[in-house]
Amino acid sequence: MAFLFYVLFIIFTATCHPKSRHVKIVFNFDFRFYPTNAFLMRKSFFLIYLFPFFMYAQGVDATYEREYKRGVALYKSGDFASAMSALTPLTARKYTHGLAPFAHYYWSLAALKTNRLSESRQMLMQLRERFPDWKKMDDVRYVLADVSFQEKQFGEALDYLEEISTPSVKKEAENLKRFYVNKLQDIAYLKSLNRQHPADKTVALALIDMIQRTSNEKSDLELSDQLTNRFGVVSSKPTSQVTPVRQSNNNLQKGYYNVAVALPFRLKEFSPNQRARTNQFAYDMYEGMKLAKAKLQQEGILVNLFTYDVSNDPEEMVNVVNNANFAQTDLLIGPVYNEPAKLAADYAESNNIFYVHPTSLATDILVNHANTLLLQPSFERQAQQSFDFMRSQPSTNRKLAIYYGATRRDSTLAASYKTKATEAGYQTIDFRKTREKLDSSATITEVNKPGHVVVFSSTETDGNKVLNMLNKRRINVPLLASSLAFNMQNVVASTLSGREVYIIDTEFIDTSKAQVRDFQTNYLTKRNTIPSIYAMQGYDALLFFGRLLHKYRNQVRTGLDTRVFEDDYLLSGFNYKSSNDNQVVPIVKMDDMRWVLANGQ
CATH class of the missing domain: 3.40.50.2300 (Response regulator)
Structure with a gap:
């Protein structure tokens, strides 16, 4: 039998002359197949030497396929532990067989079914590393997202789902996302996810629903309105079911x-x-x-x-x-x-x-x-009034720096203030989020000094964070901040000592008023x-x-x-002259251990 194989092989090599038009197959040591039109190696004894290895490789492929089918059958029957045992040898690094990525994939699914989340993740990551061009990579991203959701890593899960491009997988991904996101009951976490993935409609809708069911914060209601407008949330009832509104006949x-x-x-x-x-x-x-x-x-x-x-x-x-x-x-x-x-x-x-x-x-x-x-007062009104106040201060420096927090309210105010300043011929020399390491990232210096600094943040530690950065850089210029950037009830006067600090406080209450x-x-x-x-x-x-x-x-x-109506009111009054939002924007400063109005309305 061996002699017959030898004779056949000699005939094969004879017909595969370099001048032949047939496509030749060259075998290398890892037994992968490469089609080529190059001529075979001239040393026929070298090909004869490789022939037994070729026959062995064919046997390995057959064994691999048989074991793979057995492992998948075990998985489909629900015997996930046995499926993992059968598939484990097939995930060894030495195998580059066409079924190897499938073996990895089914192993990870079996691990997921047995709640071995970290092991499932590791196998999927190994699959991505070894077979980055695998045609089923979107399925891998889907399972990675499922694992991440179960491990409460929602941000990471959403990242994986965003990478999916295959339409059929993308559709299933949306169902998976809705299943997990709609179960979230933590409004702060939903807000964080919305900041990380502002274009994600599923997260936005979940956040809108959570706000409307549980929150009484004005900033949350504003965020709900903004998200509703952006994503086009429609009424819960079709228009055809809504009765036309009745005309009033009020008589004043x-x-x-x-x-x-x-x-x-x-x-x-x-x-x-x-x-x-x-x-x-x-x-x-x-x-x-x-x-x-x-x-x-x-x-x-x-x-x-x-x-x-x-x-x-x-x-x-x-x-x-x-x-x-x-x-x-x-x-x-x-x-x-x-x-x-x-x-x-x-x-x-x-x-x-x-x-x-x-x-x-x-x-x-x-x-x-x-x-x-x-x-x-609207976002635009607060930005305009506060900018007008700051530029009324005695300073010829027309540069400014703006730092803002993580909420949409913060970024909206910051962007609006920057626009107003630019329109007035001011230059914004630094514009960045407070979550950055300002000590190293901020670009303002004693040489490149702004005329004033602005902080719009809903995090009460951010005001002090910016002040500390300014102290380290020996920059002493007026600071304007939103009230939420400080803990207004516990601000230590020494913190503001020697500085001009102005606070936009639309909820300012002058307790000295009778x-x-x-x-x-x-x-x-x-x-x-x-x-x-x-x-x-x-x-x-x-x-x-x-x-x-x-x-x-x-x-x-x-x-x-x-006119402006300020008399006899608990807060700062009302001004709707030629406008539909309240133009009264109280700006306060610390004076003798208490907050007092700095701007006359």
Whole structure:
């Protein structure tokens, strides 16, 4: 038999003459096959020497394939431990067989099925290293993402899923992502994922839902609105199921004023024994309004308050505007969530009443809605007013440095401030995130010194972080910061000693004002608790707009354009002259161990 093989091989080598047109096959020592048109090696004895190895390689391939099929069959039968045992030898580095990456892949799947996550990951990483061009690499990324999700490494999992390009795998990847992301109940973690993956719609939708179910923070509500606008979240009900809004027939000559308060009270979830509610701001704001109602009554102004429980479902707002009593509404305060807010703005516009959004800092909703007002100064307003204040300070240096935090609020304010400065001919010589190592990355120096430094951050340690960087670089210039960049209640005066530090604080309360002290005493007596900022905002809002309705009746816009209203309010007052957002932007500084207004409004 061996002699027969030898004779056949001699015939084969004879026919494979260099001048022959047939494609030759050259064998190398690792038994991979390479098609070539080059002539065979001239030494025929060398080919004869390789022939037994070729026959051995064929035997190895057959054995490999047989063991591979056995391992896969065990996997498909559900015997994952036995499948791993059968496939383990086939993942050795010496094998470069075409089935080797499949052996790695099925081994990792079996490990995943037995909850051996780290081992599954290691095998997949080994597969990526040895076979980087494998045609099924998107399947590997999918399984790596699954492992990462199970190990609570969501950011890493999303990174793997973003690399997938195969349409069929990509579709399954979206299902996998939704399965894990929608189970997250940590709002801070979701916000972190959104910052890392701002274009990921699944993460954005999960975050919107979490905010609307659990958060009462104004910054969260603003973020929810921004994400809703960006990703085009639609109403929970089809348009065909939404009843057209009723036209109002309000008459401001009737001698009293009906104010609708549409806030997320979530009465179905209400429990009198629950001390801390996620929507406590709604109750606090309403309590403040009730005290303002009593104050207005003392002034001869009669206001009726009608409350409506409206959260994030637009149908709740549709039901409100189709309520027969709502047709008599003269002023609407709330809702706060995006979709109901749009319906409220449309209603106010078509029925000639004013709608006040109590929390938003974004101006999107003001477009084509002349009767919609923001109780707070918008992002753009804060940037413009604070920049105008800083450039009014005695300095000829037209350079500045801006440092900002990780939230969308921070980056929006920073970008807006930079735009205003550039338009005014100022040069921003450093613009970077506070999460960087500012001691080494910041580019400002004693030589390249800015005229002032700005810090927009929602992290209360960032203000001191920037101050420390400035101290190390011996740069002493005015600093402007958002109030959230410091712990305003615990700022040590020595930290600011010898520096001009100005804080943008839209929630500034001057406790030296008699009306503030009286309100706090009255609220404590009636509610047995200290009033929150939301209670004060509710009080100011109803007091201001109640007086405005009484004085100007059907000419509210004229009243808004008349003057700045600062008297008798707990916070810093109102200014809507030729605008629909509040132009009052309090900027404070430390004076004799207390915060005082630095800018006159």
